[in-house]
Amino acid sequence: MRLMRFQENVDLANFSTMALGGKVRYLVRVSNETELVEAMSFAKANKLHSIIIGEGSNIVWQDGLFEGLVIVNDINYFDIHKETSNSYLLTVGAGEIWDKIVEQSTSEELSGIEALSLIPGKTGATPIQNVGAYGQEISQSLVNIRVYDALENKFFTIDNADCGFGYRTSRFKTSERGRFYITKLKLRLKKTNPEPPFYKDVTNYFNDQKITDFTPETVRQAVIQIRKHKLPDPKTIHNCGSFFANPLISQESEQQLKTLFPDLVSWPTDNGLFKVSAAWLIEKAGYKNYHDQETGMATWENQPLVLVNEHAKSTNDLLLFKEKIVSVVQARFGIELQQEPELLP
């Protein structure tokens, strides 16, 4: 049996792809459910607040000392099982690297998550904000999740319908933030080829490359190429992907804005609201490819939604830069941008 090691006074900048933040009193890696329970018991016995994380690609740590316990999820598991002639069930440990699961499933010609290629992070974090990209969301393929409930101290399964999924959100990010520690996910994928219409960028890529053979693998490769062009690699450039969610506004507000700004980029959604491109708002607010000397932060050249830590000294610098953008967008368009990565603890 592996002995769990509780490290003390650990730099949290190493556990966020933004590479900022203070220290945590204790940090431990768990590789199975027994170790997770042990870590939770340690937190309880020492009256410590605990937080479970994956790769830290959607986390911004506060500055200062967090007098708590950070649990890094390393629970690995993978099982694939044929359900019907064209449907497969995948059971995946929450500690598995998400893109490896997408790679494996597309190589098995399974469809459902191919457009979620190259999203950084671990599988266990995907339900938290209902990760989505290029027209797919994890909620469309998720059957259920196995969780440890920190309130009731027991394991159980939560079905998709009970996850409270919405655009970049779930009950795990809102009303019950921090309560459930995900250990496994069950996904249902189809042995069919994806069909057009695809998301605009993907369609353009296929047209440019003259690709007419639409398979999970060709969609994956298209998404990988688009993302590589548009987004910085968090392994070499400190960032957390999109720093702001696309705001949702009423149809009336959208029409008013369109009158003032005819080139406004927006899309209707299923619930009657309109999604406005946060990238467009930021660009029009004068923050495209902006390098802020005061804070050491910048917006990424090919995607202004991505905030990049060039030489910031602290999370305070990042939040200062964020506020500059939020206040200009608010003053110009009357829209309040919402931060997507979580500020912890």
Ligand SMILES: Cc1cc2nc3c(=O)[nH]c(=O)nc-3n(C[C@H](O)[C@H](O)[C@H](O)COP(=O)(O)OP(=O)(O)OC[C@H]3O[C@@H](n4cnc5c(N)ncnc54)[C@H](O)[C@@H]3O)c2cc1C
């Ligand atoms: C370059 C870049 C591009 C990105 N593109 C996208 C994108 O296209 N679409 C998108 O949706 N996101 C995107 N993201 C955000 C991020 O990759 C995803 O949100 C990802 O799922 C986070 O995984 P993680 O393991 O890094 O989670 P972490 O950042 O470690 O954690 C994120 C949240 O999930 C919680 N959490 C983590 N693991 C568990 C668990 N096992 N049980 C319970 N709670 C848990 C944490 O407490 C925290 O609240 C991008 C990020 C980067 C850096």
